[in-house]
Amino acid sequence: MYNKVVLIGNLTRDPDMRYTTAGIPVTRFTIAVNRTFNKSEGEQADFIRILAWRKLAEFCGEYLTKGKTVAVEGRLQVDSFEKDGKKKFTSEVQADNIQILSRKDAAAGGGSLPSASKEGSGVSDEDIPF
Secondary structure, X not given: OOOOEEEEEEEOOOOEEEEOOOOOEEEEEEEEEEEEOOOOOOEEEEEEEEEEEHHHHHHHHHHOOOOOEEEEEXXXXXXXXXXXXXXXXXXXXXXXXXXXXXXXXXXXXXXXXXXXEOOOOOOOHHHOOO
């Protein structure tokens, strides 16, 4: 089996880039992804958390801002924890590749839209500073 996710959405706020205690860059951000149930309900949005490491994290910190449309390719990671005696679940996409799709970037950057892929991170979840 293979865990692969491809999403297109808009950043809900500027990315949050930090560094692990080992100095490895890590960036988190959320994208809003539209979905349609039926014509009478219209569109709704899912808010998907994205996590990027190393050079991909630096790319996100440099080029991404609130409102930009991006394509994200990665894998879905689901974690669980206990709070007040109840089991809770969280999910996020560990990004492998990110491409900016917003047209305004093409006009400002000479026609090509930046994209980036991760290099092997080799970092565990315990290293994440947030």
